[in-house]
Every structure is written in C-alpha cells, then in structure tokens.
Amino acid sequence: MDADPDLVGTEFEESLEAACRTAVGDSLRSITYFTPEQFTQVYLRSDLDSDADLAGFVEHETDxxxxxxxxxxxxxxxxxxxxxxxxxxYLTRVTAGGHGVFVTTDGLTMRRSEEVATALQEVLTEREVASTA
Structure with a gap:
C-alpha cells in the first residue's frame, strides 16, 4: 500500500471536504481517499497530529x-x-467501484453517519462516472 499525494486533484479534494463538512461540521477530523493499491490523506484537522499509521488503517479499510x-x-x-x-x-468508510473514502470524526450520531456516507457515495460515484466519460 503506497501513499500518493497526487492521487486526487484539488477539485476532487474540495468536493470531498465540502460533502463531509456539510454532513458533520466541525467534528470532522480527517478524510482519506484510497484505492486497493494507493491512498492519500485529503484533509487533517489542524489540531491533530499527522503521525497515525495511515497505511495500516487503509490496508484494513480496503476490506x-x-x-x-x-x-x-x-x-x-x-x-x-x-x-x-x-x-x-468514529470512522465511517464508503466504497464505490475501485475506490473509497474513510472519514474520522469526533462524536457521531447514526443520522450524521448516514448523511456523510450518502454524501461521500455521491461524490465517489460522480468521480467514477467522470473518469469513464
């Protein structure tokens, strides 16, 4: 599993962050985009350390x-x-086709989790459609 900071472009990063912020607001901790072979951390809240074993998380989340x-x-x-x-x-994971996203948050209700998952599913599906067009 390889980290690739160039895996996604700015526009897609902004779409992911906007979808997450709309659903969970300031409780958003991080956003990580992944494929079966690569990953990139799209967002990390400024008050958090960047020393997590991200590759280990991604390896597990590819399940x-x-x-x-x-x-x-x-x-x-x-x-x-x-x-x-x-x-x-909390961590919420969504996959679509050959790519996925997991989001970490502070507190999370089931309703908010469903909202962020639905929003991420839409963003991932849009990206998948755009890449095949």
Missing part, C-alpha cells in the same frame, strides 16, 4: 471492496457503509 461482494443478496439488503467506534472518535 470494504470485499464487503460489497460478501454481503450481496443478504436479507439485510446491499452493503452501504461501515462505522467503527474508537475511544476518541
């Missing part, structure tokens, strides 16, 4: 690509997103 296949046909319906709870915050 989202397999989750869509693994849960296909489930009685619960299609897999949409994952939420992980930690001592100091």
């Amino acid at each position: 989202g690509f397999r989750a869509k296949r693994a849960y296909r046909g489930s009685e619960l319906g299609d897999y949409e997103f994952s939420i992980r709870a930690f001592e100091n915050g």
